[in-house]
Amino acid sequence: MQHAVPRGRLPKHPRTFPSTYLVLLPLNSSYLAVITRDTRRLDCIFEIRSKTQRRFEMASSDKTPTPNPASRPGDQPTPPGKPMTMGQHILDKGAEMMQSLKPVNQMSQHVCTFALYSHDMTRQIETHHYVTRLNQDFLQCAVYDSDDSHGRLIGVEYIVSDKIFESLPPDEQKLWHSHAYEIKAGLWVNPRIPEMIGQPELQNLAKTYGKFWCTWQVDRGDRLPLGAPALMMSPQPVNLGMVKPELLETRDAKYNISTDALKTSRVEIAEPEWINPQADYWKLHGKGFAVDVKQTEMKKITPFP
Known part of the structure; x- marks a missing residue:
């Protein structure tokens, strides 16, 4: 029976492991399968693989990934892969x-807005939320980088009413x-929907809170979803939270709208009586959040006797 070699260095006492191992070694874009009973040789081969892996470590959300074929700023924005065949289209x-x-x-709504990285608010992106309302107090959004047929799914946002938010732990x-x-x-718009029709929903949403995890940082050139997810924040009326003018101009030109005109038309939308200061945490504390992936011990108790 063949066994996959566990991650890390092999122990000094090979008798605790089966006598036959299957080792997979990356070779360019392919894999080379090596079967051996020689523990010393296996140890050497495994170390070579470990060093190769370190060259392509995925970064946490507050770091730029090391150069690799899936992250090439300024290169093709699409994921690596062959074009779809006619047969695949038919299937x-x-x-x-x-x-x-x-x-x-x-999904009943398309929302175009902007988001800022919690750990680096100079990085701002245009986002396209496709919204499903599960009930009056909870919505869920699939977030894309554009609204065209090749839009990339870059994250997910959950939206809750102020009532639910106040029930959450600090x-x-x-x-x-x-x-x-x-x-x-x-900033938050429903493209191609007349403002008068959208206003009742906007009045409800003005009192909500969102949690947005970005899983694909396309703005740094990632052609694939790399590393840990990044927490995103919403624009705010303070220096760090202001959306860059060029992003607004591009969005407004695309949909033939005026953000300033929309702002004027929404003067009558009631603001919340109180916004919990635990939300938008960075405004008061000057601290953001980043995620690091750490190796941990697995639970090895099997569910079967």
Whole structure:
């Protein structure tokens, strides 16, 4: 029976391991399978693999990843891979006709807005939220980098009412952001929906809070989702939280809208009586949040006798 070699150095007492190992070594874009019973040789081979892996370590959300084929700023923005074949298109269309896509079909809104990285607010991105409302107090959003057919899924945002937010523990509240300014300032828009039709929903959303995890940092050139997710914040009316003018100009030109005009039209939208200071935590404390992936021991108790 073949066994995969566990990560890390091999122990000094090989008798605790099976006598046969399967070692997979990366060789360019392929893999080389090596089967051996020689423990010393295996140790050497495994060390070579470990060093190769270190060259391509995925960065945490507050670091730039080391250069690798999936992260090349200024290069092709699309993921690496071959174009879809005609046969694949036919298979996908057939599956679409025959399968139930109920969760996707419940998406009832397209929202275009902006988000800032919690750990580096100079990094700002335009986002496209496709929103599903599960009930009056909870919404969930699939977040894309654009609204075209090749838009990349870059994260997820959960939106809760102020009532639910106040029930969360303080440490959890630190990860959330408010939406009041974002909506009142005309940053949050429903493209191609007349403002008069969208205003009732905007009045509800102005009192909500969101938690947005970005899983694909396309703004730094990542062609694949790399590393740990990054926590995102909403724009705010203070220096660090202001959206860059060039981002606004590009968005407004695309949809033939005026952020300033939208701001004026939303003057009558009621602001929340109180925004919990645990949200938008950086405003008072000057601290953001970043995620690091750390190796940990696995639970090795099997669910079967």
